[in-house]
Amino acid sequence: MDVxxxxxxxxxxxxxxxxxxxxxxxxxxxxxxxxxxxxxxDAALAEGNLVEYASTxxxxxxxxxxxxxxxxxxxxxxxxxxxxxxxxxxxxxxVGLSDLTTDGGVAAAEYLMPHATTDGGVDTMADGSEESVxxxxxxxxxxxxxxxxxxxxxxxx
Amino acid sequence: MEGLIEAPIGVNDEExxxxxxxxxxWNGRLFRYAKFVDSVDYSDGHVVExxxxxxxxxxxxxxxxxSLGRLPAGVALNAVTSGNFGFFQVGGLGVVRxxxxxxxxxxxxxxxxxxxxxxxxxxxxxxxxDGEEEQVFAVATAAGSSSYVAAGDYVxxxxx
Numbered sequence: 001m002d003v004x005x006x007x008x009x010x011x012x013x014x015x016x017x018x019x020x021x022x023x024x025x026x027x028x029x030x031x032x033x034x035x036x037x038x039x040x041x042d043a044a045l046a047e048g049n050l051v052e053y054a055s056t057x058x059x060x061x062x063x064x065x066x067x068x069x070x071x072x073x074x075x076x077x078x079x080x081x082x083x084x085x086x087x088x089x090x091x092x093x094x095v096g097l098s099d100l101t102t103d104g105g106v107a108a109a110e111y112l113m114p115h116a117t118t119d120g121g122v123d124t125m126a127d128g129s130e131e132s133v134x135x136x137x138x139x140x141x142x143x144x145x146x147x148x149x150x151x152x153x154x155x156x157x
Numbered sequence: 158m159e160g161l162i163e164a165p166i167g168v169n170d171e172e173x174x175x176x177x178x179x180x181x182x183w184n185g186r187l188f189r190y191a192k193f194v195d196s197v198d199y200s201d202g203h204v205v206e207x208x209x210x211x212x213x214x215x216x217x218x219x220x221x222x223x224s225l226g227r228l229p230a231g232v233a234l235n236a237v238t239s240g241n242f243g244f245f246q247v248g249g250l251g252v253v254r255x256x257x258x259x260x261x262x263x264x265x266x267x268x269x270x271x272x273x274x275x276x277x278x279x280x281x282x283x284x285x286x287d288g289e290e291e292q293v294f295a296v297a298t299a300a301g302s303s304s305y306v307a308a309g310d311y312v313x314x315x316x317x
Contacts, residue, residue: 002160003160003161003164003183003184004160004161004162004182004183005160006158006160006182022185023184023185025185025249025250025309025312026184026185026186026249026250027182027185027186027187027248027249028185029158034317037185053296053298053312054298055268055298055299056298057250057298057299057309057310058250058309069269070268070269070296070297070298070299071268071269072269073269073271073296073298073312075312128287130290130291131271131285131290131293155314155315156314157187157248157249157314157315157317
């Protein structure tokens with residue numbers, strides 16, 4: 001793609017790549033919302049994983065302990081499964097495309113942040129963690145799932 | 158959002174050529190265009206704050222200038238002449254170095270630190286302190302040196 005082209009033609013939730021097809025760390029749009037093209041380290045991503053920035057530029061991880069995460073700095077939500085060492089798009093704005101895994105305690109109108117210990121999981125924001133917010137819930141979770149379409153991303157782009 | 162034909166780095170216009178307040182896209186990053194005001198020399202990597210309520214001007218001047226306060230607009234890409242117009246980055250992987258070091262007696266920028274515009278030093282970024290969460294404009298993914306966080310070692314967020 002030319003450097004001034006931002007709209008991708010491929011569905012971001014349809015595939016992953018084994019090569020750095022678009023340039024890791026770059027932002028693109030699809031249907032009016034932002035997606036970030038990333039490389040995956042530490043562990044394979046499942047769809048709906050909340051990923052954090054890893055210590056290598058343009059790479060992300062779902063690993064909350066023992067991996068290469070730099071901390072509770074959200075990079076986006078995985079919209080497809082993606083093996084370690086592969087590349088994919090993660091959602092960075094708009095209404096969520098994928099179900100999130102929660103701790104079972106999310107209520108409507110709560111702010112969301114990465115879970116501190118559950119790999120790829122999300123939690124409700126606690127006082128003092130405002131900088132880690134990545135989304136807002138429109139509905140309560142059901143068991144440990146916050147459904148696609150029931151949250152919106154914020155502050156990730 | 159408009160795609161830029163020319164690279165935003167190096168632009169130092171005596172006359173306005175782009176719209177204010179518009180989001181521009183180039184090479185996977187997001188940018189805005191404004192007039193760079195006040196008398197402190199600009200450098201690549203300076204944090205700029207909004208200086209005009211109509212999004213037409215930014216400044217790196219933390220005291221004595223026309224900053225509206227700790228309202229981060231983005232990161233300057235080059236040495237824009239005061240009074241001229243240029244681009245600043247507002248989203249994505251940092252394309253230039255970021256001016257940030259231990260100016261307040263705390264540790265230098267570390268991986269995972271959230272960054273805000275420093276309250277006193279012109280053009281500088283600093284680590285977020287409790288109570289400054291609303292001012293965060295970037296997160297570092299690697300430690301900074303004694304003067305800068307390198308290009309690619311931070312991500313700008315929350316400004317687009």
